[in-house]
Amino acid sequence: MYSMQNPEIAAILERISELLEVKGEIRFKIQAYQKAARALENLDRPAAELHAEGGLKALTGIPGIGEGIAKKIEELLATGRLKYYEELKAELPKGVEELLEVPHLGPKTAVMLAEKLRVTGVASLEKALRGHRVAPLPRMGEKMEEKLLRGVEIWKRGQERMPLGEALPLAKEISGSLAGIPSAPGVEYAGSLRRMKETVGDLDFLAFPRKPADAPAVMDAFVSLPQVTQVTARGETKAQVRLAAGRRTVDADLRVVEPASRGAALHYFTGSKAHNILVRELGVKRGLKISEYGVFRGAKRVGGATEEEIFRSVGLPFIPPEIREGAGEVEAAAAGKLPRLVEEGDLHGDLHIHSDWSDGSQPLAELAEAARKLGYEYLAVTDHSQAVRIANGLTPARLRVRNKEIDRLNSKLRGIRLLKGAEVDILKDGSLDYPDEVLAGLDVIIASVHSGFNLPEAEQTRRVVRALGNRYVTILGHPTGRLIGEREAYPIDIGEVIRAAADNGKCLELNAQVQRLDLADIHLHRAKEAGAMVAIDSDAHHVSFLPVARKLGVAMARRGWLEEGDVLNALPLSALLKKLGRGR
DNA sequence: GCCGTTTTCGGCCCGACTGTTTTCAGTCG
Numbered sequence: 001m002y003s004m005q006n007p008e009i010a011a012i013l014e015r016i017s018e019l020l021e022v023k024g025e026i027r028f029k030i031q032a033y034q035k036a037a038r039a040l041e042n043l044d045r046p047a048a049e050l051h052a053e054g055g056l057k058a059l060t061g062i063p064g065i066g067e068g069i070a071k072k073i074e075e076l077l078a079t080g081r082l083k084y085y086e087e088l089k090a091e092l093p094k095g096v097e098e099l100l101e102v103p104h105l106g107p108k109t110a111v112m113l114a115e116k117l118r119v120t121g122v123a124s125l126e127k128a129l130r131g132h133r134v135a136p137l138p139r140m141g142e143k144m145e146e147k148l149l150r151g152v153e154i155w156k157r158g159q160e161r162m163p164l165g166e167a168l169p170l171a172k173e174i175s176g177s178l179a180g181i182p183s184a185p186g187v188e189y190a191g192s193l194r195r196m197k198e199t200v201g202d203l204d205f206l207a208f209p210r211k212p213a214d215a216p217a218v219m220d221a222f223v224s225l226p227q228v229t230q231v232t233a234r235g236e237t238k239a240q241v242r243l244a245a246g247r248r249t250v251d252a253d254l255r256v257v258e259p260a261s262r263g264a265a266l267h268y269f270t271g272s273k274a275h276n277i278l279v280r281e282l283g284v285k286r287g288l289k290i291s292e293y294g295v296f297r298g299a300k301r302v303g304g305a306t307e308e309e310i311f312r313s314v315g316l317p318f319i320p321p322e323i324r325e326g327a328g329e330v331e332a333a334a335a336g337k338l339p340r341l342v343e344e345g346d347l348h349g350d351l352h353i354h355s356d357w358s359d360g361s362q363p364l365a366e367l368a369e370a371a372r373k374l375g376y377e378y379l380a381v382t383d384h385s386q387a388v389r390i391a392n393g394l395t396p397a398r399l400r401v402r403n404k405e406i407d408r409l410n411s412k413l414r415g416i417r418l419l420k421g422a423e424v425d426i427l428k429d430g431s432l433d434y435p436d437e438v439l440a441g442l443d444v445i446i447a448s449v450h451s452g453f454n455l456p457e458a459e460q461t462r463r464v465v466r467a468l469g470n471r472y473v474t475i476l477g478h479p480t481g482r483l484i485g486e487r488e489a490y491p492i493d494i495g496e497v498i499r500a501a502a503d504n505g506k507c508l509e510l511n512a513q514v515q516r517l518d519l520a521d522i523h524l525h526r527a528k529e530a531g532a533m534v535a536i537d538s539d540a541h542h543v544s545f546l547p548v549a550r551k552l553g554v555a556m557a558r559r560g561w562l563e564e565g566d567v568l569n570a571l572p573l574s575a576l577l578k579k580l581g582r583g584r
Numbered sequence: 585g586c587c588g589t590t591t592t593c594g595g596c597c598c599g600a601c602t603g604t605t606t607t608c609a610g611t612c613g
Contacts (some may be wrong), residue, residue: 020585025585028585028586028595028596029585029586030585031585031596031597032585032586032596033585035585036585036586036587037590062585063586063587064586064587065585065586066585066586066587067585067586068585068586069585069586082599103611104602104610104611104612104613106610106611106612107610107611108609108610109610109611110609138604139603139604139605139609139610140603141603141604143602143604144603144604147602147603186609202613204613205605220602233600233601233602234601235600235601235602236600237600238600238601242602253613255600266613268598268599269613271613273597273613276598277597277598278598279597280597280598281596281597283597284596284597285589285590289597290597290598291597291598291599292598292599292600293599302612378599438592445588526596
């Protein structure tokens with residue numbers, strides 16, 4: 001039976017909070033719905049599952065969800081609808097919901113425009129703006145008209161978020177140019193970028209000028225960066241610009257902060273918001289006020305130069321940015337149960353790369369050399385199987401020849417071992433694209449779905465679970481098939497897939513391709529809890545991607561709370577071979 | 585609406601910028 005997924009429920013709770021804001025409800029009720037929505041987004045199990053096991057009580061056990069909201073979730077799970085939400089929508093002017101999606105346009109203005117100008121959506125809003133019917137209204141004006149028109153433009157382009165793999169190099173470039181200012185050394189980036197979220201909405205930079213008098217120079221440098229197309233705000237300590245980056249545009253903020261507030265500002269602007277609120281609440285309990293300027297007891301600053309001081313002031317150890325999502329990390333830290341997150345240096349090899357035998361661009365020897373230079377002990381060459389014609393997939397005969405070539409190279413290579421692998425297609429019925437005799441001759445087998453994305457969920461799940469039952473399979477490749485910003489995950493019961501992997505002793509892939517990052521962070525967390533290991537794979541088609549993949553892959557793994565022991569390719573070669581049943 | 589080492593009521597995180605005002609509301613992060 002289909003039941004509503006967490007992101008859908010979270011979206012409805014978020015909508016309710018917006019509608020309550022429009023209605024002019026008290027702030028705290030609005031915040032309660034927002035908090036509940038975030039709690040659901042960050043939940044690492046489907047609410048439906050929790051509810052099936054523990055009923056209403058299991059739902060109220062989630063921090064931020066009490067009896068009222070739990071009952072609403074229950075109704076959504078049971079009927080797919082929510083009477084309260086529908087009544088709320090009916091009460092308010094039509095089109096207000098859409099208006100709220102426009103940047104710079106909040107609930108108050110939305111209601112006013114709907115009532116006074118009968119604006120019913122973004123299209124009619126644009127007409128009203130262009131007809132200069134907005135400016136004469138109270139608290140409006142020509143500048144507001146322009147600002148809202150810019151908002152409409154952004155809305156029309158869609159609120160695209162930039163993939164982490166693109167944002168990271170851009171941010172490094174910018175902090176690099178700003179770091180050249182001698183009076184303000186050490187520009188840093190914060191925000192979701194520092195948390196290494198898979199996509200980022202905007203870029204946040206922090207500068208720490210030695211003297212307050214140096215602040216304007218930093219601001220000047222920021223707003224005159226070559227990538228800047230528009231300066232949207234500029235004050236004493238804060239500026240906002242739009243940046244052009246290839247075909248995309250992205251907003252970037254700069255905050256200028258004195259060095260004594262460095263840690264407080266870094267912590268605050270790194271977020272997440274939910275995490276910050278939890279930390280500040282702990283502060284309040286201890287009679288402390290925590291802001292981006294520091295930790296204060298009364299008017300006296302008692303800390304804030306480093307992030308460690310912030311955490312220490314509320315009795316916590318340092319929490320790594322990647323898990324600051326308000327999803328249990330504060331509780332874990334308080335209980336001394338923070339994970340020791342996996343690090344780049346923990347990886348001993350890569351288990352997914354393509355050579356020029358299929359659709360990779362380089363010969364085996366070059367792959368081996370690049371991996372050795374990165375400090376890897378092993379590299380599994382996993383060319384495509386025959387079904388993927390377009391990628392020059394290998395027939396069993398060609399695979400045999402390639403394997404001989406790998407044996408020949410291994411006898412000469414020092415410090416690096418090539419493993420014989422294949423990325424084998426999972427066919428529609430869940431069988432594999434090579435017969436077992438062929439699979440038996442390989443060290444590493446990644447089973448992947450590359451076709452039939454539109455199967456119904458139950459069938460897709462059955463297909464993948466069957467593949468996981470094959471004794472030769474090592475890793476399930478890019479388990480959901482999503483391409484960030486391009487293609488949704490195919491319908492599949494990921495919980496069941498994770499269970500099947502754990503039951504069969506199979507690994508799940510964390511594919512580090514910029515547009516894949518598949519599995520996603522919350523599913524990685526679930527895999528860890530279920531006891532399935534994860535392979536952090538580059539899926540590289542050129543060796544230049546190997547270091548990038550290591551960075552992105554490890555970042556995602558950290559967001560999923562993974563530790564060294566959860567990661568297959570954190571095993572040294574001998575242990576890996578033993579695990580693969582090929583100890584020699 | 586949620587929550588409790590100030591427990592069942594009375595709190596609830598904190599601040600900057602813009603545009604419109606002339607002391608502040610709205611929006612955002």
